[in-house]
Amino acid sequence: MSATLKHPTLVVTGITGFLGSHMALEALRRGHHVRGTLRRMERANHIRSVLERPLGEAAPDALSRLTFHEADLLSSDRWSDIMTGADAVLHVASPFPLGVPKRESDLVEPARKGVQHVFEACIQAGVERLVQTSSTVAIMYGHGTDRMNFNERDWTNLDGDMISAYIKSKTLAEQDLWMMAKQAKGISVSTVNPGFILGPVLDPEDVGTSCDVILKMLKGDYPGVPKLGYPTVDVRDVVDLHFLVLEDDDAAGERYAATAGTLPFRDLAAALKVAFPKEAKKVGARELPNWFLRVFSWFEPTTRIVVPELGYMPEVAHDKATARYGWAPRPAREAAVASAQSLIDLGHIG
Secondary structure, three states: OOOHHOEEEEEOOOOHHHHHHHHEEEEHHHHOOEEEEEEOOHHHHHHHHHHHHHHHHHHHHHOOEEEEEEEEOOOOHHHHHHHHHEEEEEEOOOOOOOOOOOOHHHHHHHHHHHHHHHHHHHHHHHHOEEEEOHHHHHHHOOOOOOEEEOOOOOOOOOOOOOHHHHHHHHHHHHHHHHHHHHHOOOOEEEEEEEEEEEEOOOOOEEEOOOOHHHHHHHHHHOOOEEOEEEEEEEHHHHHHHHHHHHHHHHOOOOOEEEEEOOEEHHHHHHHHHHOOOOOOOOOOEEEOOOHHHHOOOOOHHHHHHHHHHHHOEEEEEEHHHHHHHHHOOOOOOHHHHHHHHHHHHHOOOO
16 A cells, blocks of 8 residues: 555654644555654553554554654754655644743744754655644734734744744744755755644543643633634644645645634634533633733733733635645634544543
8 A cells, every 4th residue: 555655654753742643643544654753762652552542443554554763853863864764754743832931942942953953854864755834823923913814925023023932933943944945955845834723632641732722621720711713723634734735746835824714712612512511511601801811821821821912813814725735624613622522532521
């Protein structure tokens, strides 16, 4: 089966993450040989078991095509060995915190160094195809709160407003990639820029940063919802778009937004209450005034990251992916409901 694939051997960085595990799962289902990178090798057996469940009867064959490789985004060690003999790379790994980091460099350095080390290793090993997971945050910030509509031609203005360490990390990392790509020969580079990624959780021990927001809502950790909304998308649709771009020879030099529309938190909370009248009883669905969120953030650090963005609900169009590939993502509400259903199924909600 793998002999018919355009890129039989794939490197998937950050295989332990929410998106990375889904990316590896789809690659294995398609018949690829997958080299997954992780920071600590002791996580390998756990991730193997996480992937085994959804693979079902196909697990023995699929997992025989999976290997794990320890690597650190901050270090150049091991990356060249990992890339040697690979046909393509899906660079997914990048830090995504739930709250505000103590130091900006804790996010910016691994994001930028990771891109540099992965790209240089690809060049050294002769890898011809690289697709990087960027983000809509590299598109839609720093242009004032009055502007709400964006597409792939737009770039975040890091000298503008609402620039957090995470936004800076994703923007600079993608800019670094395009600068390196312009100076290199023999490698085809593309990016996919997802919004707020929700959808089914695979790992019962690590639900991921995005889905942890859903979990906290279900547990009643938040008294209500902020006046805020993000471009949102289901993880399965993000994965699908990555593979469409990966297999497109004419996608070199292109970036594709992966969004299914902006989902205000009030609508997210309402969707959970409708879908799960029992399990979502504790969801605070009332939209909270901005002043309350500012006060509440001092007691709940995970909410501090959203305070500067209160009232901002930008849209990032996905017309480019739809026009080129017929990409049709699930509605954003369905992605949120899928997250909650998986959290319930995994026993996180009684």
